[in-house]
Amino acid sequence: MQTLIDAFAEALRLIIALDPALIEIALRSLQVTTIALAISTLTGVPIGAWLALAHFPGKRLMTVFVYTGMGLPPVVVGLVVFLFLSRSGPLGDLGWLFTVPAMIIAQVIIATPLVVGVTMGSVAGVDPALRPQLRSLGATPWQVTWAQLYEARFGVIVGIVAGFGSIISEVGAVILVGGNIDGRTRVLTTAIVLETRQGNFDLALALGIILLSISFVANALLVGLQAQGRPVV
Amino acid sequence: MSHSVYTLHAVQQRYGNRTTLNIGSLAVQQGEVLALVGPSGAGKSTLLRLLALLETPSSGDIGLCLDGQRLATHAAPVEQRRQVTMVFQHPFLLSRTVYQNIVYGLNIRGKADKSAVTRMLERVSLTHLAYTHAKKLSGGEMQRVAVARALVTEPRVLLLDEPTANLDPYNVRLIEDLICEQNKQFGTTIVIVTHNIFQAQRLAHRVGLLLDGHLIEIAPTEAFFNAPQDPRTQKFISGDLIY
Numbered sequence: 001m002q003t004l005i006d007a008f009a010e011a012l013r014l015i016i017a018l019d020p021a022l023i024e025i026a027l028r029s030l031q032v033t034t035i036a037l038a039i040s041t042l043t044g045v046p047i048g049a050w051l052a053l054a055h056f057p058g059k060r061l062m063t064v065f066v067y068t069g070m071g072l073p074p075v076v077v078g079l080v081v082f083l084f085l086s087r088s089g090p091l092g093d094l095g096w097l098f099t100v101p102a103m104i105i106a107q108v109i110i111a112t113p114l115v116v117g118v119t120m121g122s123v124a125g126v127d128p129a130l131r132p133q134l135r136s137l138g139a140t141p142w143q144v145t146w147a148q149l150y151e152a153r154f155g156v157i158v159g160i161v162a163g164f165g166s167i168i169s170e171v172g173a174v175i176l177v178g179g180n181i182d183g184r185t186r187v188l189t190t191a192i193v194l195e196t197r198q199g200n201f202d203l204a205l206a207l208g209i210i211l212l213s214i215s216f217v218a219n220a221l222l223v224g225l226q227a228q229g230r231p232v233v
Numbered sequence: 234m235s236h237s238v239y240t241l242h243a244v245q246q247r248y249g250n251r252t253t254l255n256i257g258s259l260a261v262q263q264g265e266v267l268a269l270v271g272p273s274g275a276g277k278s279t280l281l282r283l284l285a286l287l288e289t290p291s292s293g294d295i296g297l298c299l300d301g302q303r304l305a306t307h308a309a310p311v312e313q314r315r316q317v318t319m320v321f322q323h324p325f326l327l328s329r330t331v332y333q334n335i336v337y338g339l340n341i342r343g344k345a346d347k348s349a350v351t352r353m354l355e356r357v358s359l360t361h362l363a364y365t366h367a368k369k370l371s372g373g374e375m376q377r378v379a380v381a382r383a384l385v386t387e388p389r390v391l392l393l394d395e396p397t398a399n400l401d402p403y404n405v406r407l408i409e410d411l412i413c414e415q416n417k418q419f420g421t422t423i424v425i426v427t428h429n430i431f432q433a434q435r436l437a438h439r440v441g442l443l444l445d446g447h448l449i450e451i452a453p454t455e456a457f458f459n460a461p462q463d464p465r466t467q468k469f470i471s472g473d474l475i476y
Contacts, residue, residue: 129325136285137338138315151328
């Protein structure tokens with residue numbers, strides 16, 4: 001119990017002192033996750049909307065793939081990305097293994113199916129009466145699609161929140177492809193693993209508190225965005 | 234002199250093996266109010282969706298003539314399509330405020346005109362609810378928003394699918410007054426589908442009866458109700474039509 005209290009005290013001290021090592025790791029975590037989430041959102045939302053609205057042979061199979069992707073084990077994603085980027089892999093020439101881009105790729109692969117799947121469900125759940133009614137008001141097919149996406153915005157934001165949650169706290173993939181290199185690829189989750197293994201519980205806990213705080217603030221922002229435009233009942 | 238806004242020739246609409254609509258010929262005159270009556274499943278709404286350019290007929294031809302040039306409806310460019318608007322029986326309002334719902338049609342045309350929306354809010358007596366979220370409105374208020382968002386675009390043709398079904402007498406009268414005003418003041422061509430023969434009598438210049446997808450009879454309102462030519466029309470008016 002005393003260890004835990006000491007760890008909390010140390011964590012607070014490090015945070016208040018704005019420990020440079022801590023800040024660097026936190027910023028790298030934010031950088032990797034923000035870029036990965038932006039890519040996942042920019043690709044996942046249109047794909048999810050398209051899957052919800054389009055009719056084509058094999059749509060059901062595609063949906064099964066997306067839902068399977070929503071439960072991808074991060075460590076398996078890390079392994080596959082590792083094999084692709086390793087020196088003998090098909091993308092080995094890029095020299096990205098144990099770099100930030102490799103970590104971003106792994107996180108994009110983890111988050112995108114979540115964004116796609118939840119967006120797909122939300123857009124498909126919009127009342128089908130919307131389409132003919134907006135068409136009859138003179139909206140072009142693109143304008144109708146945009147309106148459908150806007151109607152589904154609460155669900156789409158849930159998808160982005162889910163994607164964010166899955167990658168900010170993820171450790172298996174980033175440790176495999178990033179290597180947890182000090183000053184280069186060390187992020188909050190990999191640093192927590194390292195510090196715990198070395199018995200530095202106070203530092204590990206401080207990192208954990210920062211990780212939770214980032215997650216809390218990011219989710220609060222997304223929930224705030226979600227609440228905008230909702231009727232006050 | 235008025236011309237035909239719509240001309241229909243041998244129009245059929247089929248869904249699978251079922252023929253929902255089979256109209257030999259029909260012309261809708263510019264500036265008229267045409268009411269389509271008939272029992273449920275007669276094909277009234279199908280016909281309205283075809284006129285609204287939301288569907289293309291399985292066979293036959295529907296011509297739309299708004300600027301002196303007759304176009305097949307499926308080939309109508311977006312500028313022509315935007316002169317035809319439709320109000321549905323169950324309006325779907327966007328998850329936004331009343332004001333934002335009404336301005337939608339103007340926004341997509343790239344000409345958001347605040348004063349036009351303000352005037353329209355006054356016409357439908359919804360000024361006090363302008364910034365209320367649409368999902369909080371009553372059924373009558375929602376339908377008034379639906380009518381307002383259609384009218385604010387200043388359509389040349391207004392199609393109404395049971396616009397007052399299940400509404401209280403106040404809202405019925407308000408919407409009927411709007412329809413009359415729109416036709417008289419702006420010369421808007423109006424096609425209204427209604428179950429209510431009294432409403433058809435109140436609003437329409439001509440009335441047509443649809444049964445089983447066929448246009449049984451179409452005539453000026455007075456002649457339709459006072460001297461129907463087809464025995465089925467007589468039975469429908471008197472409420473004796475067994476369907």
